Amino acid sequence: MNQDELKQAVGRAALEYVPDNCIVGVGTGSTANCFIDALATMKGRIQGAVSSSEASVARLKSHGIPVFELNTVDHLPVYVDGADEINRQLQMIKGGGAALTREKIVAAVAEQFICIADESKLVDVLGKFPLPVEVIPMARSYVARQLVKLGGHPAYREGVITDNGNIIIDVHGLRISEANKLESQINEIVGVVTNGLFAHRRADVLLLGTSKGVQTLK
Numbered sequence: 001m002n003q004d005e006l007k008q009a010v011g012r013a014a015l016e017y018v019p020d021n022c023i024v025g026v027g028t029g030s031t032a033n034c035f036i037d038a039l040a041t042m043k044g045r046i047q048g049a050v051s052s053s054e055a056s057v058a059r060l061k062s063h064g065i066p067v068f069e070l071n072t073v074d075h076l077p078v079y080v081d082g083a084d085e086i087n088r089q090l091q092m093i094k095g096g097g098a099a100l101t102r103e104k105i106v107a108a109v110a111e112q113f114i115c116i117a118d119e120s121k122l123v124d125v126l127g128k129f130p131l132p133v134e135v136i137p138m139a140r141s142y143v144a145r146q147l148v149k150l151g152g153h154p155a156y157r158e159g160v161i162t163d164n165g166n167i168i169i170d171v172h173g174l175r176i177s178e179a180n181k182l183e184s185q186i187n188e189i190v191g192v193v194t195n196g197l198f199a200h201r202r203a204d205v206l207l208l209g210t211s212k213g214v215q216t217l218k
């Protein structure tokens with residue numbers, strides 16, 4: 001199977017975790033898109049979805065799946081999303097698609113986080129993928145200097161504005177051994193909205209697409 005087929009396989013496999021009649025949390029990116037397409041096949045059995053990005057809202061609506069505002073929803077049994085990197089503790093780097101803040105918010109509300117990924121995303125140590133940080137625009141230079149003090153090499157992601165009207169700084173050169181600590185340290189920098197480390201709220205289940213089939217890690 002090629003990478004696209006692996007993404008489709010994990011997107012379909014995630015349907016097992018979606019209870020009947022629920023509102024489901026939906027992530028962002030090419031793997032999450034495969035989940036949305038699979039979800040369309042059971043749209044008559046769910047109430048609808050809460051989305052982590054405008055792009056996913058558009059894809060959900062194109063399938064006729066009702067989209068709810070998160071503030072109107074008090075129970076979200078499951079959130080399904082991809083990752084840029086994930087380790088065996090199910091801690092992740094996310095935000096390659098610049099949707100990290102809304103992803104973290106929806107994931108915080110959900111009871112279960114199901115990560116769907118092809119096998120290229122599984123790593124021993126997080127940090128080869130540059131860590132995305134969402135930043136208030138006027139704080140860009142200050143935040144970059146603070147990220148250097150933490151040992152990273154920040155790069156402004158030019159031309160990208162998040163759904164929240166902010167910018168993204170990608171931090172290169174990190175080898176993340178204490179993900180919880182680094183997530184908190186970066187979030188303490190004034191001007192940071194959030195960073196793409198999902199260590200405090202890690203995944204509960206990883207559905208990993210491999211050449212031998214979909215493996216489940218918990």
Ligand SMILES: O=C(CO)[C@H](O)[C@H](O)COP(=O)(O)O
Binds near residue numbers: 083093
């Ligand atoms: O965090 C994300 C978007 O902000 C995505 O989940 C992450 O970038 C993975 O995307 P893809 O499934 O396209 O590889």
